[in-house]
Amino acid sequence: MNRQSLPIRDHLLELRRRMTWAAGSVFVTTVIAFIFHEHILILLMGPAEGFVDIPNGKPIYTDLTEFLGIAAKASLLVGLFASLPFVLYQVVMFVAPGLNPKERKYLYAMLPISLIVFVIGAAFGYRILFPPMVTFLLTFGSDVATPYIRIGNYVNLMLSLLFWMGVIFETPVVIFFLAKIGVVTPRFLARQRRWAVVAAFILGAIITPTFDPINQTFVAAPIIILYELGIWLAKLAYRGRPAPDMNLDTES
Numbered sequence: 051m052n053r054q055s056l057p058i059r060d061h062l063l064e065l066r067r068r069m070t071w072a073a074g075s076v077f078v079t080t081v082i083a084f085i086f087h088e089h090i091l092i093l094l095m096g097p098a099e100g101f102v103d104i105p106n107g108k109p110i111y112t113d114l115t116e117f118l119g120i121a122a123k124a125s126l127l128v129g130l131f132a133s134l135p136f137v138l139y140q141v142v143m144f145v146a147p148g149l150n151p152k153e154r155k156y157l158y159a160m161l162p163i164s165l166i167v168f169v170i171g172a173a174f175g176y177r178i179l180f181p182p183m184v185t186f187l188l189t190f191g192s193d194v195a196t197p198y199i200r201i202g203n204y205v206n207l208m209l210s211l212l213f214w215m216g217v218i219f220e221t222p223v224v225i226f227f228l229a230k231i232g233v234v235t236p237r238f239l240a241r242q243r244r245w246a247v248v249a250a251f252i253l254g255a256i257i258t259p260t261f262d263p264i265n266q267t268f269v270a271a272p273i274i275i276l277y278e279l280g281i282w283l284a285k286l287a288y289r290g291r292p293a294p295d296m297n298l299d300t301e302s
Contacts, residue, residue, distance in 0.1 A: 068140040075136045080129030087121040090128055091201070094208045097180035098188070098199075109201040120202045127209055135165060156230055164223050171219025172212045174272065180211060183258065183265045214257050218273055225280030229287035236284040239277075246277045 083090060095109070111117045130137075138161055146154050188197055228234045247270075254269035 064144060068144045072133075072137040072140045075133040076130055078129075079132040080126050083128040083132065084122065084125035087125050090124050091121065091205065094124065094205055097176060097208070098184045098204065109199040109204055111201050113202075116200070116202045120205045124205055124209065127213075135161075138165070156227060160223060160227055164220060167219050167223055168216040171216040174219065175211055175215030179215065179265075179268050180208065182268070183211075186265060211257065215269075218253070218269075219276060221273070221276040222280040222283050225277075226283040226287050229284035234284065236281055236288055239281045239284055243277070243281075247274055250274045250277070 250273035
C-alpha cells in the first residue's frame with residue numbers, strides 16, 4: 051500500500067515504532083560505551099600529548115560529579131554515533147515510501163556515503179587538526195600560569211570539534227545531492243565561491259577555540275577545498291540533465 055493512502059493514525063503508529071527501535075538502539079550502544087568509558091576518554095586524550103608536561107600528567111576534575119557526568123556524556127555521544135546507521139535506516143524506511151523510485155535510489159546511495167564521510171572528517175580533525183591546536187592551547191601562556199586542565203572542559207571541546215569536522219566534511223555530499231535533485235546548479239555554486247571563502251573563515255573562527263589565524267586556517271582550508279569538490283560533484287550530478295533546467299538557472 052502506498053504511504054499517501056495510509057490514514058494519519060497509521061502514519062503516527064509507524065513513526066512511533068521507528069522511533070522506539072531507534073531509541074532502543076541508542077540505549078543499548080550507550081550502555082556498552084559506558085562500560086568502556088575509560089578507553090573512550092583515553093582515546094579522546096590522544097591528541098593532547100602535552101598532558102605529559104602538566105602536573106600529574108593527566109587532566110583533573112574539580113566537582114564531585116564532573117568525571118561521572120563527562121563519562122556519561124562521552125558514552126552517550128559514542129553510543130549515538132555507533133547506532134547512527136540503524137537510526138538512519140529507520141528514518142529512511144519511514145520516509146522512503148513517500149518518495150518516487152529515483153529519489154529513493156539517491157537516498158539509499160547517500161546514506162552509507164554520508165556515514166563514511168563523517169568518519170573521515172572526524173578522523174581528519176583527530177589526527178591533523180587537533181594535535182597542533184591542543185599544543186598551542188597548552189603552551190600559550192605556560193610561562194605565566196600553570197595549566198590544570200579540567201577533563202570536562204577538554205572532553206567537551208574535543209567532542210564538539212570532532213562533531214563539527216564530521217559535519218563539515220559532509221559538504222560535498224550535500225551539494226551533490228542538492229544538485230542531483232535540481233535545487234542548486236554548478237553555475238550558481240561557482241558564483242558564490244567568494245562568499246564560501248568568507249564563510250569558511252567565519253566558521254574557522256567559530257569552531258576553533260583559539261584566536262590565532264594558523265589554527266583557524268587549518269579549519270577554513272578544508273572547508274574551501276570541500277566546497278570546490280562540491281562544485282565538481284555538482285557538475286557531475288548535472289551531467290545528462292535536460293537543458294531547460296540550466297536555462298532556468300541562468301534566468302534566475
